[in-house]
Amino acid sequence: MSDDAYGQLLAASIQHLELLKARGLRHVAVQPQTLAALAAPIAAAARAASPSIRPAPVPAPASRPTQAPISAPVVAAARPPAPVARPVSSPVAAPPPxxxxxxxxxxxxxxxxxxxxxxxxxxxxxxxxxxxxxxxxxxxxxxxxxxxxxxxxxxxxxxxxxxxxxxxxxxxxxxxxxxxxxxxxxxxxxxxxxxxxxxxxxxxxxxxxxxxxxxxxxxxxxxxxxxxxxxxxxxxxxxxxxxxxxxxxxxxxxxxxxxxxxxxxxxxxxxxxxxxxxxxxxxxxxxxxxxxxxxxxxxxxxxxxxxxxxxxxxxxxxxx
Ligand code: SF4
Structure with missing residues (x-):
């Protein structure tokens, strides 16, 4: 698993546990194998780190797709008169619903x-x-x-x-x-x-x-x-x-x-x-x-x- 994916999973796990805690849950059952799997990347990162043996920083979440603004209105247009390659919106006189x-x-x-x-x-x-x-x-x-x-x-x-x-x-x-x-x-x-x-x-x-x-x-x-x-x-x-x-x-x-x-x-x-x-x-x-x-x-x-x-x-x- 990549560092980015591991960081995202870790952040989501923490978020989920905090949600459960806020709901009053005090204990969760976790398999020993799961704990071992979670710890493995940290141990590997620590081994690869400098002699100062500082813990490997948790990677930042992977970059996310930018969401384009969702504001520009387009009016409903009549059907295109003929096949064309691109948009078909034309203004209408009535106020846009x-x-x-x-x-x-x-x-x-x-x-x-x-x-x-x-x-x-x-x-x-x-x-x-x-x-x-x-x-x-x-x-x-x-x-x-x-x-x-x-x-x-x-x-x-x-x-x-x-x-x-x-x-x-x-x-x-x-x-x-x-x-x-x-x-x-x-x-x-x-x-x-x-x-x-x-x-x-x-x-x-x-x-x-x-x-x-x-x-x-x-x-x-x-x-x-x-x-x-x-x-x-x-x-x-x-x-x-x-x-x-x-x-x-x-x-x-x-x-x-x-x-x-x-x-x-x-x-x-x-x-x-x-x-x-x-x-x-x-x-x-x-x-x-x-x-x-x-x-x-x-x-x-x-x-x-x-x-x-x-x-x-x-x-x-x-x-x-
Ligand atoms: S953003 Fe989409 S792909 Fe990601 S968890 Fe939510 S629903 Fe799933």
Missing amino acids: PLAAVLTAPPVSPTPALPKAEAFAALRARALTCIRCPHLASSRRQVVFGVGDINARLMFVGEAPGADEDVQGEPFVGRAGELLTKMIIGMGLTRATVYIGNVLKCRPDTPGQPSGNRKPTTAEMQTCLPYLQEQIDLIQPQVLVALGSTAMEGLVGHPVAISKIRGQWQSYRGIPLMPTFHPAYVLRNQAMAIKRQVWEDLLAAMEHLALPISEKQRNYFLKP
Whole structure:
């Protein structure tokens, strides 16, 4: 384990123990092997130190991704008239509704010195050992970083891993994931040719509950958001599709009524963003009108990407 990772783990352990102490807990059970493993890096560092045998300093936490400002508003724009390479936001006369504020900080590559694949691998490695949210780091099975082509033109953004994703380490693998996969195939694409990621990379914990999922908090999503922003900045997709109100909330930092903004192009970090319903909502609702609305949003994304659209595709979920 690197010094940085060890330092982060140590800091998180101390933070967690202090939390337990504040709650009144006085004793915790620790296996002797665990104590030995914790002590090993310190002993090694002491051996490697100067003859003065000063204890090795605890390394500072690894540098964190810089979170771009989240203030610049962008108005919801009409659908793009023709496929173009970049943003589609145009001002409208009416005062912008509060729901229309979307992040638009220009894309900035955080690791310009590295080739894309290496930068992405480094970002992934950083996320996989992340413990910024000690309560999630201690309850997760694994970090669910994202899946797909890092050169994808289309990127889907969900909210957070659920129980299935936590087990498999891949976003959108449960029932909602199966539906998303069908939707992607319906577009003439595959999961391997798009990129799928979540705002939150760790499953929201459910203390005291043996099963079930919970909605991530705004604070949790804002803590994790820089990872997604770096993914977006590196991938540079031509279209983003946000799945559901919570994903949108994670992106903009405040609650969003997805039913009001779905189907309306937004802009996120300079990239056209199409908000639509979460596949889980479609599964719960099952109304043909909802399915058609989601499909229309995906058709808009396809048009923007200049993907071929057959008559059959155009007519999905329309009444005969
Ligand atoms: S949710 Fe994100 S920020 Fe929090 S511990 Fe997991 S990877 Fe780190």
